[in-house]
Amino acid sequence: MFAKKGFSSVSMRHLSKAVNMSPAAIYHYFPDKNTLYLETVKYAFADKEEAFSVVWQDNHSAKTKLVLFVTSLIQELTLDPMFHTLILREVVDANPERMKMLANDIFKEQFCFLLSVMKEIAPEKDEHLSAISVLSLCKHHLEMQPLRQHLPGWKHEHEQPDVLAKHVIELLLKGL
Amino acid sequence: MFAKKGFSSVSMRHLSKAVNMSPAAIYHYFPDKNTLYLETVKYAFADKEEAFSVVWQDNHSAKTKLVLFVTSLIQELTLDPMFHTLILREVVDANPERMKMLANDIFKEQFCFLLSVMKEIAPEKDEHLSAISVLSLCKHHLEMQPLRQHLPGWKHEHEQPDVLAKHVIELLLKGL
DNA sequence: GTCTATATGGCGATAGAC
DNA sequence: GTCTATCGCCATATAGAC
Structure with missing residues (x-):
């Protein structure tokens, strides 16, 4: 989703729907949206x-x-x-x-x-x-x-x- | 500003400040943000x-x-x-x-x-x-x-x- | 670990005075 | 042609129950 639409066009609400969670639940795993994005990029490039x-x-x-x-x-x-x-x-x-x-x-x-x-x-x-x-x-x-x-x-x-x-x-x- | 930060990261409020206007005043010249952006791109590429x-x-x-x-x-x-x-x-x-x-x-x-x-x-x-x-x-x-x-x-x-x-x-x- | 509810603020766009 | 004020919505993030 970040690749397709860019950082600011993807909201936590969109992300949470895509993984069948509430927005709040995501904040259990990532402190904020920026960190989540960084982890995503690292993951995508790692292998x-x-x-x-x-x-x-x-x-x-x-x-x-x-x-x-x-x-x-x-x-x-x-x-x-x-x-x-x-x-x-x-x-x-x-x-x-x-x-x-x-x-x-x-x-x-x-x-x-x-x-x-x-x-x-x-x-x-x-x-x-x-x-x-x-x-x-x-x-x-x-x-x-x-x-x-x-x-x-x-x-x-x-x-x-x-x-x-x-x-x-x-x-x-x-x-x- | 659009080139530097991208469409959705530039708000009408930002734009209006950059030209010393109120956001509402811009709507006198452009019907909406999308049209404004298109005109900007055309202008930048025209010459x-x-x-x-x-x-x-x-x-x-x-x-x-x-x-x-x-x-x-x-x-x-x-x-x-x-x-x-x-x-x-x-x-x-x-x-x-x-x-x-x-x-x-x-x-x-x-x-x-x-x-x-x-x-x-x-x-x-x-x-x-x-x-x-x-x-x-x-x-x-x-x-x-x-x-x-x-x-x-x-x-x-x-x-x-x-x-x-x-x-x-x-x-x-x-x-x- | 996931939820509902909500705080707080920025967004695009409009209404209507001047 | 520009303003102030505002509508309605969506954003990030948090509080606190379960």
């Missing part, structure tokens, strides 16, 4: 690391790692759009403390793996910008879906994870 | 086409058009972050009617120019996906700024429009 554990195995070449990462990320974001929307809401709201927490506790480890792959594949490029570019290509196609489906040239197949992944990987490796 | 009129001039080669477009877009988004945040909020909220309006009335024309450039530069690729990829690389670096400044490898210079534009253009033309 995402596992999905990528296969990607960074040592016996893979850098290029294979990149291909696997792009594929896995697009897959994960497609299968769990709520996860994706929640990230987006967090970034738009941009609470500095929460940003720091997200960066350090949730994304840092995966980002470091990606950085080291970038260093190997494109040593002459700035690896931070390269890594962010990889993320942007994966994330943005899905993020813009509500808008781009109304733009010229859109096809149904553009929403398929494997079609998207193929496009992104080719673009990254060879350019336009 | 953005002009910024790109130079880009699509016929005497430019396709490659030059791409370079100019990337440079202009990153410039525009950096100079007017409110514009950028407002797009993002619209996409996250994803009201179907408003998406259609935005696509047809605001973005379509520019997107078509970009599509035709993509067709010329990368004829064997899907031009819709290519065009969205260009947008994603420009937009996402700025969008992620609050988060990525806490991620490893970040430097101050990564926020400079020309550094970003150079990176994006090289990536698009040659790959990693």
Whole structure:
């Protein structure tokens, strides 16, 4: 509900109805709405690391790692759009403390793996910008879906994870 | 205020204070809060086409058009972050009617120019996906700024429009 | 641990004076 | 065209019974 409608558009009354409780009962488990929201975000992001554990195995070449990462990320974001929307809401709201927490506790480890792959594949490029570019290509196609489906040239197949992944990987490796 | 805090976190009382009016006075100009918001969005997006009129001039080669477009877009988004945040909020909220309006009335024309450039530069690729990829690389670096400044490898210079534009253009033309 | 009842205050919107 | 006053509603949060 937070991902779909945003923090202030979801009331304790709505939440309580969704779990068949009175609003007051929720306050037995959480001191206030803000804490409840924070716990929700942490919970939603907590188990995402596992999905990528296969990607960074040592016996893979850098290029294979990149291909696997792009594929896995697009897959994960497609299968769990709520996860994706929640990230987006967090970034738009941009609470500095929460940003720091997200960066350090949730994304840092995966980002470091990606950085080291970038260093190997494109040593002459700035690896931070390269890594962010990889993320942007994966994330943005899905993020813009509500808008781009109304733009010229859109096809149904553009929403398929494997079609998207193929496009992104080719673009990254060879350019336009 | 809508860009910064979102529709439901900005009250008519807040708005009225910001313009030194009583809440009731605003209702003389707008029938309700929703209409006021829509007018705000239209106003914020209305004059953005002009910024790109130079880009699509016929005497430019396709490659030059791409370079100019990337440079202009990153410039525009950096100079007017409110514009950028407002797009993002619209996409996250994803009201179907408003998406259609935005696509047809605001973005379509520019997107078509970009599509035709993509067709010329990368004829064997899907031009819709290519065009969205260009947008994603420009937009996402700025969008992620609050988060990525806490991620490893970040430097101050990564926020400079020309550094970003150079990176994006090289990536698009040659790959990693 | 869950409920009903309620305190307290902000919300969008309107009525009607000036 | 702007104001004060207010309606009716919903918000977060708490008190206290069971």
